Amino acid sequence: MIDPASFRDPSGFVFRRQGRLLRQVNASYRVDYDALIGSGLYRKLVEAGLLIPHEELTDEPGASDSAYKVLAPSEVPFLSYPYEWCFGQLQDAALATLECQRLALEHGMVLKDASAYNIQFVEGRPLLIDTLSFERYVEGPPWVAYRQFCQHFLAPLALASYADIRLLALASRYIDGVPLDLASALLPARSRLRLGVLLHLHLHARSQKKYADESRETTAKVRARRPVTRQQLFGIVDNLKSSVFGLTWRPAGTEWGDYTGTTHYSASDRAEKERLVASYLERSGAKRVLDLGANTGVYSRVAARLGCRVISCDGDPAAVEKNYRLAREERTEARGLAVHPLLIDLTNPSPALGWASRERPSWNERASADAVMALALVHHLAIGNNVPLERIAEFLRSLAPTAIVEWVPKKDPRVQQLLAAREDVFPDYSRGGFEAAFERFFEIEARDRLGATERSFYLLNSKDAL
Amino acid sequence: MPSLARLTLALALLAVFSRPAHAYIDPSTGSYVLQILVAGFLGAMFALKVFWHRIVGLFQNLTSRSKPGAPSVPEPSDPSESSASGGPTES
Known part of the structure; x- marks a missing residue:
């Protein structure tokens, strides 16, 4: 079955055969694929940890007549998309893309696309997963993927840095990146003082507007008049790199070293919570863990230290x-400690997007694990977003057969804070109500109170193999 | 031989300006034009940067030779620096 997202590039496509993910290289891409391997670029990129490694399958037939080769790329454990990345992830993905382009130019090739969807995080590292993104370099034309790079990376990074971090979410509205005229309109005037933002976003947007209706002949004429040399392409890539690297974001009034998120435990309670979570995880035998409401990932790391692969949302x-x-x-420091942070609003997780809503599956379709952790989360969903407890239980059950849940009672200061300005319309928000709701979907395997607090922890196992 | 010269020129232009065979995304005319406009400037800036890094590198090599044990090549702290020092040497 051909992957629903694999239709734009005629060089090949990704398909599944007997559960195995394969990539077909079409005959039309043969010379470029051979150049990728023959020039040493493939080896260089894989060694640098920038490109997904693959194995060429000689005996595997293609999925269509146009096959030149069939590749078996190494596995990407969890697919995430740019609108689920934090600022630093998008920035690192941008820098990885530019490094691929720089190395490609050094090897007589060029990146023919610069889509943020071509990057996935594997072992915490941004990795180009589209092996067919390269073509032989011909001197003269400008970089074909320049527009795409600016829309997919530079525009959202500049918006997050200069205007508001929440604008990273624009990526989910615009599947081919943030339109540059929109970015230019939303950016404050002072962003023009940064050379990279001025050139690659503001002037770029203006140029696009000016030439929007020009014919193919005009493009050819402009290109013929002033070819772009390879040295100049290096210059463009280098300036894009400095521009991306120079953009920063930090939450108002904090330094990263001091930022702790929201933790409200004494040191002894925190140690006890870590011990409880670890013992529950060990009992469950989980290998893949979803940590929901993970904050800065303290308990994700408890799971990671036990050898789990954690999606930390x-x-x-x-x-x-x-x-x-x-x-x-x-x-x-330590390879193998696998925490994959993601920016997910659980009250409104990423929807399915793209052509026929099938290109980018929703977060719910992708998220599955052996165990799901919901620590200090239920009150945010139940009171902060009015979700009935039973629906929360059903939601957690849809994600994993085992759940580790922290119960925070109504009289806890955190819950009282949520109720400060509103009427308490949550008569069922009680320990009894919580257990009744969760017992519709789970068996309670263990229940422990946290030290002298009123908070409790539950290890829950599904009632049925769904 | 003017016709042969013209043919050679036409072939050369074709080779230089032909659209890459697999460019499947729209590069956008405005984006092409902007790149052409800024290419000279950014190319020159890059050349200066590479030149500057070479001077600095040469200087550091000279001083490190007088101080045995000192590292001869500085660790790049920012990726734009590494690209400048690792840029093309032949072009």
Whole structure:
């Protein structure tokens, strides 16, 4: 079955055969594919950890007559999309894309697309997953993927840096990146003081508007008059790199070192919570864990230290950023500690997007695990978003057969804070109500109170193999 | 031989300006034009940067030779620097 997202590029496509993900290289792409391998670029990129490694399958037939080769790319454990990344993830993905382009130019090739969807995070590292993104370099034409790079990477990064971090979500509205005229209109005037933003976004948007209705002949004429040399392409890539690298974001009034998100435990309670979570995870035998409302990923790391692969979701951009920064440090310190932070608003997770709503599956379609953790989360959903407890239980059950849930009672200051300005319309929000709701879908395997607090922890196993 | 010269020129132009065979995305005319306009400037900036890094590198090599044990090549701290020092040497 051909992947629903694999239809734009005529060079080949991705398909599944007996559950195995394969990539067909079409005969029309033969010379470029051979150049990718023959020039040494493939080896260089794989060694640099920038391109997904693959195996050429000699005996595997293609999925259509046009096959030149069939490749078996190495596995990407969890697909995530640009609108689910924090600032640092998008920035690192942009830098990886530019490094691929720079190395390609050094090897007589060029990136023919610069889509953020071609990057996936594997072992905490941004990786180009589209092996067919390269073609032989011909001197003269400008970089064909320049517009796409600016729309997919530079525009959202500049908007997040200069205007508002929440504008990263624009990526989910615009599948081919943020339109540059929109970015230019939303950016404050002071953003023009940065050379890269001025050239690649503001002037770029103006140029696009000016030449919007020009014919093919005009393009050819402009190109013929002033060819772009390879050295100049290096210059463009280098300036894009500095521009991306120079953009920063930090939450108002905080330094990253001090940012702790929202933790409300004494040191001893926190140690006890870590111990409880670890013992529940060990009992469950989970290998793949979804941590919902993960904050900066403290308990994701408890799971990771037990050898679990963790998808660590939170809706707060600052918490996810901190989590990613930690994950990036761990990536260099200890390989194998696998925490994958994602920016997800659980009250409105990413929908299915793209052509026929099938190109980019929703978060719910992708999220599945052996165990789901919901620590200090239920009150946010039940009171902050009025979701009935039973629906929360059903939702967690849809994600994993095991759930580790923290119960925060109504009299807890955090819950009282949520109720501060509103009427308490939650008569069922009680320990009894919580257990009754969850017992519709789960058996309670273990239940522990946290130290002297009123908070409790539950290890829940599904009643049925769904 | 004017016709042969013209043919050679036409072939050369075709080779230089032909659209890459697999460019399947729309590069957008305005984006092409902007790149052409800024290419000279950014290319020159890049050349200066590479030149500057070479001077600095040469200087560091000279000083490190007088101080045995000192690293001869500085670790790049920012990716734009690494690209400048690792840029094309032959072009």
